[in-house]
Amino acid sequence: MSTKKNPAVNVGVRVLLLAFILLFFVLFGRIVYIQAAKEVDGVQLSDYAESQRTVSKTLEAKRGTIYDRNGMPLAEDVQSYTVYAIVRDGFQGRVKDEEKVAEELAPILGVDQAYILDQLNVTSTEENPGPFQVEFGSSGSKLSYEKKEEIEALDLKGIYFIRENKRFYPNGVFASHVLGYTTENDEGEIVGVMGLEKSLDDYLQQTPGKIQYKRDKLDTKLPNAEEMVVPPHNGASVYLTFDQKIQGFLEDAMKKVEEEYTPSNMIGIVAKPETGQILAMASYPSFDPNVRDITHYQNDAISYRFEPGSTMKVFTVAAAIEEGVFNPNELYQSGRYSFNGSTAISDVRTNWGTISMLEGIQRSSNVAAGILGMEKLGPDRFLEYLKKFDLDKTTGIDLPGETNSRFVYKEPIEKLTTTFGQGTAITPIQQIKALTAVANDGKMMTPYVINEIKNSNNGETLYKGKPEVAGTPISAETAERVRTILGTAVSESVGSGKPYEMEDYDVAGKTGTAQIPGKDGSYMTGHNNYFFSFLGMVPEQDPEFVIYIGIKQPQLGLNQYGYPESGSSPVSKVFKPFVQNTMQYLDIAPREEEQKQEKAQKGFTVKEYKGTDITAVSQQLQEAGMTPVVVGSGKIVRQEPAAGETILPGARVFLLGEENPAMPDLTGYSYREFLRLSSLLNVQPNPTGSGYVVKQNVEAGQPVQEGDYLVVELEPPAPSSTANEDETNGGEDDTTDEYADPSSQGANEEDDASSSAPVE
Template structure:
């Protein structure tokens, strides 16, 4: 029997396999020992790999910078918002009796449509389409985006299955239509970041923009944070705050008057501004059409004060008059023949506004009062000469942009070719200028000949370290005329309002002397020439008050108002100028002029609008209170001690009427906060270390800690605020109640 031989091929294959496995084992062993020795794999530390696999990153959102008015009232800020989300995935429902997804798209759409102001069929379509596609959830935009907490609560009360909310933030403008052409607006871009699109929001977008932070932490596979995890935190950087020169109260006076005038007279354009002529600060500025930046119902993106040029009309006579006085060629008692005037033998006559009839031979002073074109034409052509006139216009800044801190400033359009055009420029025709150029020039008339640069940015503050990045100071940009010429010009302009013949008579305000000049310019037609018809004009008024030492300059202009045959162009302007000027002067503490027993005017009380505050620490409470009141400030004493321990503000430049908090060395007690503004409450809370409730803009009408009660640090303080209009109504009711009670007591005494 033969013994079988082993297959040599099998033996060789087995040997090769054994060799391969041995080699692999050897390589793995070497790698294992290498990893064990170095703690690295593929050049990366194992600990880092493990950390990456178990590290979570959570964003910490920063806030866009707040825009404040000059007194610290927020007029543009980030606020909480919500997006309505519909959960469509059936798997989210674990209990059929309590569904967590949209069960009935049609019913859901029917209930949501009126609240979101969206078409019912559109919502239904979004939900139905999402369900068919197997979508987990859909956002109900645009009506369901950026909704506030009030609307969120209304939707929650509907108890609609599957309807939930994503918390977000949005830009909020608490006053609605309020200096909108200055503020502009900001909205979210495609990445969800809020960015400035217009006005200050756009110009200062870089400063206002925030930087988000984040926190990194170790977590288990399910995402739950591990006990005592290693955390890496990068804090967010909030945007810088921007404080404007705008005064919220004066701006509110202006917006209310503008809204009423626009509603009644339906003009193509209406614009007005309130300026401090001593500093160039814009205290209020408004135009119609305007918009609410919360809803961006925008029909015009332009700020006409800055971006449009106009043939400004007879308000330009102010500067021709001032130039003639300064040059020494004006004698107000000289006479001239009014009615019609030719610049050259063959030129078209320049007519007075009463059809060229004129008023016979009258003095130049009367000509200014009556707004005679002929009077100013003679001053420009014969007394000054147009070359010298144009040099004065250059000194008044009409040849250059003002450089105001608002975007898209337009240039002037100076006409010089024909002699007649050079003369008509003297009374506001032919050449075109921006209203802001004229406002800058007018500051010289009200400020002893010193011309102030207009501005709206008061300061920019880094909210991280509270350092002031930018602070604008009043800037003198020229002195086109002497102090004597400026004051004489004001005296003549005062007669434009006070004299029986003056065109400015409708702008007289009880208790205050007003200086000013009216203006009516023709509007260039689309096909050449000028428009004709009742109200087809650019009508304006430049007013200063009090006339002897103007605290305010108010400019109002209207284009193409709708007027009845009986109404003149002054109607829409007086509807704005008169209440705004009077209310603003009273608000600033400029008392009406008084008369003595003989009916003569006594000197008006002058109140500084800004005060530098000193430190009262360690002084007696009585002397501090007395000094603060004398400066026109409102002391708020906290505690019943006799010595000042601390104060807020510590030392700063503040405005008349602002509250100053004084903490005494006695036991701290709660003051009466009635009438405190939103900003006052925040300042007070920071000063005494209490926790205020969520605040909206307005004024305090009630407080949870009663006045006189002990005040402890960390206490929760709840206050109720009302809007300015609501608060005014509440005050009036209180005054009526007090008067009624007072009258009742008087009656009781009489009965006794």
């Protein structure tokens, strides 16, 4: 039988053999090429091998910390954690029980259980195995260590954590509009978006470092392997002029008032007058930068421009004293006033009759301010002083977002109303800056909040804040006189600032009650629709700090007599506890008990004034804290009480001049004071009723003839006389003091509503 091979098979074998030979030469050629060229598809094999053996890890850096003046952190980076779950099928450490994980994790993260389940239930196939791990959005990131421990205690299989840094504000709602906050941008970088976090972002930004080393296939560092380390650089350390304790006192007082009165807006600023350093600043509504529950983004302390009300009178009086045109004993007719054909302005809700300029300022009289600004100074010179106090320009404070004032000063009525703070709009920080001139012996300081910026890596100083004198609008002598006058506006019974008087410390300042323009441009009406404020300093002489407190539209309740509270109630409830706590913290000794008793009990011994100049004696009495009543001019011919008699501090001393005696306004005189005046004038007293004078037959300002009958009607003080300001006299009953002046009970913050009197 023949064994001849099949030709087709032989051909197939040859083709297959040839294919193998060709493949061998292709592979061999490729190997030779790779050995020679040492690259594959343009990738250098040596570089690729190096990259596989080299580990590169990021070294985290921290954003710069913001500290207070004493090194207490106000904004800092702290360790935080992001929780994640491994969900890849086939991986031993994956989540096994999705229902249990969702049920127990959801309440800790504050999300719905369904959301957790939706994240965990991923689709996995051979072609598309799905994600290896999942996270839970913002709810599962930036977790505190305490929150991490709480989750770990659940012992949930498949749940892990990534450690990272987060921005943390340890005090929560605390100078929030000043500090601002940070967020993550599209590139994953943390950047400041508000306040100092934004304006100082270039200083605060960090630069991460890295470390590189060789490893083996088990990911273990090779022995004696070289390391390349690029060290991280933390952001710069920023030290503010703020004092954490003082800021805390301010925030605490404002929070309590916010809870009680629910105002639409509150502002507080505290500064050192000799340097311009801001010790505390707060604006409400505020927010917690840790949770960013922000409803109001503007820092109103520097960005809110409004008509200030009677706090403007501080600068009107200062200008008049500096120019030598303020005579505290000069009499004027309160009530209504017009200048150069303007519409008349008024002292709202009251007419005190003929009173001295000093008493007018103490009572916060619009008419007194108008006369000083328009008649005594003149519109042009008055405007010059407003500009000397820098009220026409931004203060230059080192915070973002400062707004400038808006002067309304063309028509006669606009010039007139500017003297008592209506029409022209300024900011709280402008008022604080101007007040430093009064508190700092004439030197006006530029406010600032950045004390120092240091490189946190080597301690190098990158920036140093320094006190800067912005101007000297008034002399030291004028500043001292203004402080004294502002002190009497608080301490005297007729003063509008009486609710701010404190037992342990001398306070000097001025109240303000500003009307609020409505949407239609006209002023809003209603007892609550005012911006109530206080601009002052503590102590009166050599002040430790100047302060501004403003509260807009507080929901005022009723006082103990059933009458509406005054606007000074909420403002003083911020001011008084703040001052008490701050002065104790600064270790400023209160008035000695002996001084308090002396002030309250010692009394005043009247001297012999007959034959001396009535104006000079009146000024001496005012400086001694007494209340001179000047009848006539020239030399003194008669006085009451007589020389050597001791009377209570602040009581009236009656002086009769040799020329032009005229009847004073007796409203509010006690029966004893009425008899003293009758004796002084040598008239026949004819009183009816009991209590305090409410009517008189000889009108104030009319000439007086000896022997005439002086008929007055007296009435006991009604509850309504104290209803407007029950705090004015500290809750004391004036009827217990025979020298008491019940007219003081109308001298209150509500009277100060005249600081923004409706133009008639």
